[in-house]
Amino acid sequence: MRFSLWTNLSQPWDDVADVVRHAEGTGWDGVYVADHFMADAGGPFPADQPNFEATAALAALASLTERVRLSALVFGITYRHPAVLAKWAATTDHISGGRLLLGVGAGWQQNEHDQYGIPLGPPGERVDRFEEALRVLRGLLDDETTTVDGDHYTVRDAIAYPKPVQPRLPILVGATGPRMLGVVARHADEWNMWSLPPDLAAKRAELDRACEANGRDPGTIATSTQALFVVLDDNDEAQTWIDMLKGRPCVAGTPERIAESVAAWREAGVDELVVPDFTLGTGAQRADALDRIIEQVAPDFR
Numbered sequence: 001m002r003f004s005l006w007t008n009l010s011q012p013w014d015d016v017a018d019v020v021r022h023a024e025g026t027g028w029d030g031v032y033v034a035d036h037f038m039a040d041a042g043g044p045f046p047a048d049q050p051n052f053e054a055t056a057a058l059a060a061l062a063s064l065t066e067r068v069r070l071s072a073l074v075f076g077i078t079y080r081h082p083a084v085l086a087k088w089a090a091t092t093d094h095i096s097g098g099r100l101l102l103g104v105g106a107g108w109q110q111n112e113h114d115q116y117g118i119p120l121g122p123p124g125e126r127v128d129r130f131e132e133a134l135r136v137l138r139g140l141l142d143d144e145t146t147t148v149d150g151d152h153y154t155v156r157d158a159i160a161y162p163k164p165v166q167p168r169l170p171i172l173v174g175a176t177g178p179r180m181l182g183v184v185a186r187h188a189d190e191w192n193m194w195s196l197p198p199d200l201a202a203k204r205a206e207l208d209r210a211c212e213a214n215g216r217d218p219g220t221i222a223t224s225t226q227a228l229f230v231v232l233d234d235n236d237e238a239q240t241w242i243d244m245l246k247g248r249p250c251v252a253g254t255p256e257r258i259a260e261s262v263a264a265w266r267e268a269g270v271d272e273l274v275v276p277d278f279t280l281g282t283g284a285q286r287a288d289a290l291d292r293i294i295e296q297v298a299p300d301f302r
Helices: 013-025 054-064 082-095 110-116 123-142 178-187 197-213 238-244 255-267 283-296
Strands: 002-006 030-033 069-072 102-105 146-149 154-158 171-174 190-194 222-226 228-231 250-253 272-276
Touching: 002 013, 002 222, 002 283, 013 030, 013 054, 013 283, 030 054, 030 272, 054 069, 054 082, 069 102, 082 102, 082 123, 102 123, 123 146, 123 154, 123 171, 123 178, 171 178, 178 197, 190 197, 197 222, 197 255, 228 255, 228 272, 228 283, 238 250, 250 255, 255 283
Parallel strands: 002 030, 002 272, 030 069, 102 171, 171 190, 190 222, 222 272, 228 250
Antiparallel strands: 146 154
8 A cells, every 4th residue: 555645735835845855755655736726615724825736836846856656636627628737747747757647637616616717517517528638638648649529628630749758647536426436437547535444445336336337447446545634642632633624534543543544445445545734733743743654554554
């Protein structure tokens, strides 16, 4: 099982760089960022907090690191034209020396679309648009020329050079709904969702059925997941943290308690656990929490 950091782009850039360097130096496998322009309205974090842009951040992190895999959870296709995103992905794969994972999703966060004047569209339309976008992405990343004549995207005899460093740049899709799981089965190399272990197991079973319906070997799609984590010296305050985080998937407690959840995730088929730093504190406190996870939890699952 891989263990990766999801760092918050709402903190000062020097703090982003510091925690990413710390993760690379202490054995974490990957670094993720979110692709949002603001926090979700009504969520646990204020919508008006500063927020860096994801494509620039990942390109910068590619130059700051040498080993960790890099990705977004996930690029919203409503505001990322797939042809332009394919060009960015190939470029960033070269900057990183072949370490990019292209994480994409159909888009969901209403407030950023409203404020920036970007149509979000109803759910069914978003799924249709997203599947077309994946055809554009895969074609431009892999093929000499790409033609897609769809309802949402039209590219004709399109070229995109250079190709990525990786012979097949992997695409991760974030999805939970039935139609989106079908899209995962047809197009994705990796699948991601927020979860606690019982929820992940049920959704993975749905994905496996979607794979069978589409003639895909379920074993060819890797699984990653994330929850909020709070590392404590004892378990007495765990429920307080869980209640405070407004129903988001959350694992709180000692490293031993966290390891119990990790074991359940592994049993459910998780290949990679993504740990957001949003609830781990800042500075030395955050570094200590990350170290306790990578040193006291991760070794039993690698």
